[in-house]
Amino acid sequence: MNTGRTVFAQLLGVVPFSHFEHLVDKYQANRWTRDFTAWSHFICMAYAQFTRREGLRDLIACLNSQSSKLYHLGLRQRVSRSTLADANERRDSALFEALGHRLTEMALALYQDHDIGLGLKEPLYAMDSTTIDLCLSLFPWADFRSTKAGIKAHTVIDLRGAIPVMLTITTGKVSDVSLLDNLALPKGSIVVLDRGYVDFARLYLLVQQECSFVVRAKGNLSFHCTEAHPTDAKAGVWSDQTIVLTGERSKKGYPQPLRRVRFYDAVSCLELVFLSNRLDLSALTIATIYKQRWQVELFFKWLKQNLNVKHFFGNSLNAVRSQIWIAVCTYLMALIAHKPFHARISLRNFLHLAEVNMFEKVTLAQMVTNALTGDEIE
Missing domain, CATH: 2.20.25 (N-terminal domain of TfIIb)
Structure with a gap:
């Protein structure tokens, strides 16, 4: 019998726990609760992302059905709808944003030598936004048009690994071009824009x-x-x-x-x-660079198809920001864990394998091998 860690535990192991605790202290994320800690909150929401839960009732039922397995990950009590809803409303989303920035640094270190095939020495970035439609009666703060609400996720990705290096969440009325005022890239960088x-x-x-x-x-x-x-x-x-x-x-x-x-x-x-x-580059190189902008569109499409960024577990701005940032953290955790296997299996299929093997005690390497060879888990 395999007595190792579950697949979910290995994915959570990507998160530097000591740094997470530092961020909890920095943002005083546990000041209003004794039992449902920030780590418990993160486990619940990361589970929702990895398993693509689309409703609070559904999420709570699934969490409590696996309470014995989640206990060893740090979730030490059964979770109620009101507890998780309150946490989404009250716990500062800045905690999960800061965690996202730390995971971004880790991903960039892994992919810094990744060749995108353009022969450029400079780092290449793509900037764009995606709109997420919301119900105006449930999200009145996100008024977008007369009959609908919406938010925008303004994003800059490093094209060496489709890594989001900047993410700003605004209401749908904020223009894309205004976010150029907040753009801060390393000297010598190239950014591709629509x-x-x-x-x-x-x-x-x-x-x-x-x-x-x-x-x-x-x-x-x-x-x-x-x-x-x-x-x-x-x-x-x-x-x-x-x-x-x-x-x-x-x-x-x-x-x-x-x-x-x-x-x-x-x-x-x-x-x-x-x-x-750039007056020094060839015209064909400039055209090829622009073609890389499509990677940011694929990034948005990937998030919407494989993670939960369209059905929210809370209606406040803080709850929405928390869920989107935890979705980005989940993406980065998967991206980091997937790096040793990127030549063997796509990130999408790796994530789907993790979903169906969430509580299996098998190494990630063996999980991938089993999927590719058809061997059974010992």
Whole structure:
């Protein structure tokens, strides 16, 4: 009989517990309760994410049916709906946000040498947002339109491992471009943006921070071409120019030359125009960099399909923030645990294996091997 740790315990083991306790003290996360600690709260919500529970009643029933197995993980009592609901409402979401930042640091250390195949020395990031629709009567603080509510998760991911390095949760009314004011990346970084982020004054501030950008241009751009570069129509590069902006507001906001690349994507049959401050890169490299922006869309899709970020266990802003940050923590825990097996199995399938083997006492390596070979667990 295997007397080792369960799969769920191994996944929770990714979390540096001493640092978690430090964060609990920092945010005084246990000051209003003696029994249902922050760690117990995290176990419950991480279980909800790994097993994709969609309702509070469903979650509580499943937790209490496994109470003997959860006891050894640190959940020492049966959980009631009111206890978990109160914890989601009252415990500061900043605790789980800080934990997410620590797990991000751990994931970045693992994936820092990951090659995304562009031959770039600089780190590459993608920035975008996703909207999560809510019921206006249940979430009145998240008013978005006259008949619906919604929140936005503004996210920056490191493309070396699809690791979220920045996540800001706002109501749906907050514009995407305003989040550029909060963007802080390492010097020399390249960030890929969609055309919703075209604000030349903000982009120029990014350049002054010694960062680079590749952004899709809007159709009404006013500019003057100062130099035309050789093109390669067979590769999709229809034009490659060095330009200066001529619009009164835009040239004041961005007074330096820009690169303008017009590219035809044969796969989507779309003509795309890119702007960048990188005058040294080839036009095809700039187009290829922009294609990497799709990874942030896949990240949002992955979260929504494989974790629980659309059904919430509380209606307050704090409860919603806590659940989204715990979902991100769960993603990062899975990403870190999956790293030794990334060549053998996808992260999605690894997560599904963890879900069905949650309380099996088998190593993660053996779990993956069993799934790939069909061998039974000893």
